[in-house]
Amino acid sequence: MALSVLDLFSIGVGPSSSHTVGPMRASRRFTQELTDAGLLDSVARVKTELFGSLGATGIGHGTDFAVVAGLSGHDPETVVADAIPQIVTAAVENRRLQLAGEREITFDRAKDVVMHRRRSLPGHPNALRITAFDGDGGVVAEGEYYSVGGGFVVSADELGQSLSEPEAAEPYPFSSADELLQRCRESGLSIAGVMRANELTRHSEEHLRSQLLRIWEVMRECVENGCTRTEETLPGGLRVRRRAPALRERLRADATNRSLQGDPLEAMEWVNLFALAVNEENASGGRIVTAPTNGAAGIIPAVMHYYREFVRGASDEAMVDFLLTAGAVGILFKTNASISGAEVGCQGEVGSACSMAAAGLCAVLGGTPEQVENAAEIGLEHNMGLTCDPVGGLVQVPCIERNAIASVKAVNAARLSVRGDGQHRVSLDQAIATMRQTGADMKSKYKETSRGGLAVNVIEC
Incomplete structure (x- = not known):
């Protein structure tokens, strides 16, 4: 790595x-x-x-x-x-x-x-x-x-070259999920612990922690900015209405309404809001955290906000572990397949982000490395084959809602896996390989060219 x-x-x-x-x-x-x-x-x-x-x-x-x-x-x-x-x-x-x-x-x-x-x-x-x-x-x-x-x-000269070796030898190198799990077993460390040890060959502990918390801070700012924009529609000509500001007001009002209290799916409505806010901000050209792409930037922040708002014991240290765990999974996608919608379709963007978010949440919920790998596999498997067909060439339809749906999937994948024992039939490595192969088979009109799918079946104006 x-x-x-x-x-x-x-x-x-x-x-x-x-x-x-x-x-x-x-x-x-x-x-x-x-x-x-x-x-x-x-x-x-x-x-x-x-x-x-x-x-x-x-x-x-x-x-x-x-x-x-x-x-x-x-x-x-x-x-x-x-x-x-x-x-x-x-x-x-x-x-x-x-x-x-x-x-x-x-x-x-x-x-x-x-x-x-x-x-x-x-x-x-x-x-x-x-x-x-x-x-x-x-x-x-x-x-x-x-x-x-x-x-x-x-x-052009760098294209196709393998990623350069790190300046210093990492204590726990891995190039697959199977190797990552093996490193965890050998060392007794969590996935976040393995990642932290490897990162310390590049960064000081203080720098690593401060930068990851800075990333979390920008994610929070992005949600707030998306909830407070005053323009009614998004730029670009489709006149897509902003939903995050009004949705937050509605959810806050519902929270004070006794007849609506106790709704078991209330948390998922907030997850929807967090994702919508980020991706509406992204569509507006605002400040964003690439996670691992901008088109899928709402998923990891939404799931991190879910953990902070609805799970007891959330802390800065847990947020650091969340990002380290999600980062380990993201590196597997980047090195063994692709996170480019133009290369493999939206499965490489939303699918990767959903997998990463599920892994991060499972880890901070107390999941074992095997359970985390299971969560990541579930998050990807159920986004397999997802096309990238943005209407009007804009990162709005279906991208914004797609982030909300995938965020809820990630929460469900994490909760499902943490209730199991980590054993499952399809491995994350197999799912990533399948995603890569599916992307290679996918026609170019479904890979961020706006020449197929919704992009040609939805009237732009």
Whole structure:
């Protein structure tokens, strides 16, 4: 295992990790490479071409905005989300762009951000090519990048390479769920304990804990922001109504109504709210935690909020263990299959997040490593084959409700597994392999291109 839990959970902006966060990182990386090579002062114009799923649904996912922000030197973790439209508007109106925030160059949006809706590059469905030109039109530099899911970006040279080995040897390396369980048995540690020990080869205990609690803090802020937005509809043209603000008011009112008290499914209504709030905030381009993607970003926060609000004994330490456990499962998906909707469909996004959330909740409910693995398998198995067919290329329909449903599934998977003994017929490794194979068999029109499924059977306006 070479990935860190802090790689898997990253703070960024909506609406998409693959189509917004990834392209912004790739564009900013290109400017850094120009700077490092001493070429920045030679650049007069930059052209970005988007291929595959990025070209097909880039407008609805804000990919063009992300590219401009990245070329301007902004990073998705630190950029002020509400400022991105202003950055783009200024560049378009002035026909000038501040490359890397330092060098002013010409900018023509129609010519300099090109979306190839029917062209792809062979390496990955999410591809972009960036070319820098000098004043005479000569090529100064060119970069080809792939947004491979969850905001991760690799260059053409890096694509296909195995994840690099960690700088220091991990005490409990694993590359499968079976190996992870074996490490737990050998060491007597929980899955969170194994992850913590491995993470300490990269980070100090204090840094790891503070960063994970920061991630939890941003998740809480995201729920609150989603519940307090005043706009009635989401951006993008579908005019999808926000539900989180009114739903919270209704649930709070119900809590004071004695005739409604004691509803055994009240907690699930709150889980729905938490997920809706996060994903409506994501659809608005707000601050979000990629977990493990933006399209599925509501599931882990919703289940963590469920634990905090409805389970006795919730603590910061439990939240850290939740994220470490969920991170271990997420790393298995990232290394052995995919978390990219453009590569394997929504089973790789919502399915992975549901599995991770179920594992994390099972762990903090006191589940054994075997029960946690069972919870993760249940969470994935019942999202198998899920297509990615966003209406209008927006991360709204069916994405927002899908997060709410998967959050409830995750809670149920955790509670079901913790009542068992961890023995089950289908292993998590088998489920992940099946998900990978199913994604390979899935037609491209069902993998974040908006050319199949609901995207063609639902009238956009």
